[in-house]
Amino acid sequence: MLYFVKTPFWLRKLYGECTWKMPSTEKVIYLTFDDGPHPEATPFVLAELKKYNARATFFCIGKNVVGYPEIFQEVINAGHTTGNHTYNHLNGWKTEDDLYLDDISIAKKHIDSTLFRPPYGRATKRQLKLLRNEPFNLKPCMWTVLSGDFDEKINGKRCQQNVIANARSGSIVVFHDSKKALERLQIALPGVLKYFSDKGYRFESIIVK
Numbered sequence: 001m002l003y004f005v006k007t008p009f010w011l012r013k014l015y016g017e018c019t020w021k022m023p024s025t026e027k028v029i030y031l032t033f034d035d036g037p038h039p040e041a042t043p044f045v046l047a048e049l050k051k052y053n054a055r056a057t058f059f060c061i062g063k064n065v066v067g068y069p070e071i072f073q074e075v076i077n078a079g080h081t082t083g084n085h086t087y088n089h090l091n092g093w094k095t096e097d098d099l100y101l102d103d104i105s106i107a108k109k110h111i112d113s114t115l116f117r118p119p120y121g122r123a124t125k126r127q128l129k130l131l132r133n134e135p136f137n138l139k140p141c142m143w144t145v146l147s148g149d150f151d152e153k154i155n156g157k158r159c160q161q162n163v164i165a166n167a168r169s170g171s172i173v174v175f176h177d178s179k180k181a182l183e184r185l186q187i188a189l190p191g192v193l194k195y196f197s198d199k200g201y202r203f204e205s206i207i208v209k
Helices: 009-014 041-051 062-067 069-077 097-108 125-132 156-166 182-198
Strands: 028-034 057-060 081-084 172-176
Touching: 028 041, 041 069, 041 182, 057 062, 057 069, 062 069, 062 097, 069 081, 081 097, 097 125, 156 182, 172 182
Parallel strands: 028 057, 028 172, 057 081
Antiparallel strands: none
């Protein structure tokens, strides 16, 4: 499985229409969670964030929002922001534009947000352009650092170290509140929250104007 833990400059430049990092002159990190809500992983994440008065952004799959509406509401009630992650977790590179946009439109009915993150980070330039305009008006949001918690070949400590070694003020960090990632998430997330909190950082939700 090939992926960049820290997003390289050339990729950020190639997709310059996307948000890869938040402007920050303060010690702030932006934690994000993809693929939820999930009945085990999301409550765990919410409990850990609460310990540090941390705010985060949850990029939700539409069908999971429909399946677990109470958990999705808990995310909102806790003061976190949400984003559209398509309805069926589609790979934009492998999906025709009309089908891809229709899928996002369905998710949009259940997720009231202007933020959008393509699953796997894979959407074409044309798809992103269409999503930024009417009738979608979505703001594509990528990331600075991948924890790698989706990678079954590494352990939670490695995921924790991926974030600690690469995140800085303004970094957007990706975790996953999913069944696949849960084993590693349960180790990495508490470690990341404690490490950066001890260093004087705080955690905020993404707001893109």
